[in-house]
Amino acid sequence: MINVLRFFCFFIINICLSISCNNRSRQNENYSDTLYILHAGSFSVPLQWIKDSFQNHYPYIKICAEACGSKQCIRNIIDLQRKCDVFISADKKLIDSMLVPHYADSSYFLMSNEMVIAYNNQSKYAQNITKKNWYQILSKDDVCLTFSDPSSDPCGARVLSVITLSIDYYKEPMLYKKILGKDNIIIRSKEVDVLTLLDLNEADYTIIYKSVAIQHQLNYISLPDSINLSNFKLADWYKQHFIQYKQSDGTIKRERIEPIEYGYTNLKTSKHSESVKKFLRFMRSTPVKSILEKTGHKL
Template sequence: MNKRGMVCLTASLVLSAIILSSCRNNRSDKQSEGLSGNLTIFHAGSLAIPFKALADSFSKIHPEVRVLSESAGSLASIRKITDLNKPCDILASADYTLIDKLLIPEYTGWNLLFAGNEMSIVYHSGSRLSDSISATNWYQLLMNPEVRFGRSDPDSDPCGYRAILTMKLTEKIVKKPGLTEDFLRKDKKYIRPKEVDLLALLESGSIDYIFLYKSVAMQHKLKYLDLSDSINLAAPGLQKFYQTVSVEIAGNKPGDKITQHGEAMVYGLTILNNSKNKEIAEAFVSFILKDGLQIIENLGQTRVIPSLSEKSENPGFLKNHLLH
């Protein structure tokens, strides 16, 4: 080969190397810029609308990620993991203590506290006696034989056992022994697996009132009665009083019971140890802490300072997001 041919060949090889390198770099940049794959989330029924909004916002940043959400009562969601071995990346519970008690340490090592809520009595314009309901007479009104109310199953859903805790606190305050037992005996046929399952019964007029989280009432633009802080389980300053009442609910195994004491409402979430999409899951949780808390607050939930539960180990990727 002559000198001119050698120069042309060298130039061609250099150009090919540059093009190949450029293609590799472009592929690498594209991989580092975005995530792709499925993200499976089991969450409380009361988080259905907030997590749909979070997923929509997250998908705008990561369009190649498909968020697959399953809504159920928090206890039912946890049992999908512990009893049914269903694959899941993120679990979000309406009661953070359930993650501590039922998932740590076997299924996860940490539990992030991220939002709050409060109990309320929800109704509609056609609800019986709704023109006279108040913060002082609501419990008497609900016990009226003409009135029908709904609540969720305490063995499936925190809203269900929180309704009982609210009644027990009310019984203490108004000094009416037996009030909670009367409440538990009434309208049993209107108990449903999770609180949002009751909305159709309310809208159809089958029931008049629901024990429901205030955020869900706001999201669905329903009428609701604000309850006093002494019974709505929303005030951290009343924690000692809340803890004077408790309720037993079903545990992970048949026949097992766990005791839930009254406590100011705090939601918790975690990534499961066996998550198949941990990178995406960590990105989603980081997104919640960076931008998502405002979305949640805009949808009626109380903002809390994000922190890890006492049983948690710091998973590392949260270190830059938490105060401690």
């Protein structure tokens, strides 16, 4: 029953947060301006809090927010020319490499995060998994792991990073194949689909951001800094390692592993410069920092 209620609440929240303002040509008569924000799915909950707080200060500015994987957001901006004033990415370097300088002038650091092993009470071996044996549990043939698609979502690429770093950290050369080479791995394009599988007990575990596990009241196992991608002092260690995955066009992408950095930017095509300036200034404010900390992020 708890899982059903949590899934229902989660479903309703994401319906609200993913609204892209279908009637964009109409604006509520109480608003004088509208900001369109595309953002990483993992930022949905804090953005709702930020949106509410911002509109308390600027009630005449309406915010329309749409969530999907950060890489998909960028494709929507570039390929589909989706209306967007501000983009919030789970990976700052995506902004730097794909949007700057043609679509945006620069990017801004927002926060960090860390990767954890998340599960619920019905997950196989939920009573046995620990910080010391999590990789052995995930290697079991009857355990189903789910995560987001690395080609559309940075979180999916970071799952591969965690496993890759774990090979050296635990001195388990076959770990990648043991965990990711099984037939029952489930990969979904969006984080919401991954969490749904977990809530419906169609998957046992996922590797996901700590903030998301906290926000959705999941059980989770914390990982050592050497593999959880949260410690900037270990950046040199992370960067010694690489991951590979197939992109949507069939080509193989090779990426250096780096610490988690969320970032945001304003788009050059925005026609709401004054409202954008107010929002960007608000994103650097104390209330936003407080919201990020309360929702499980690292500043």
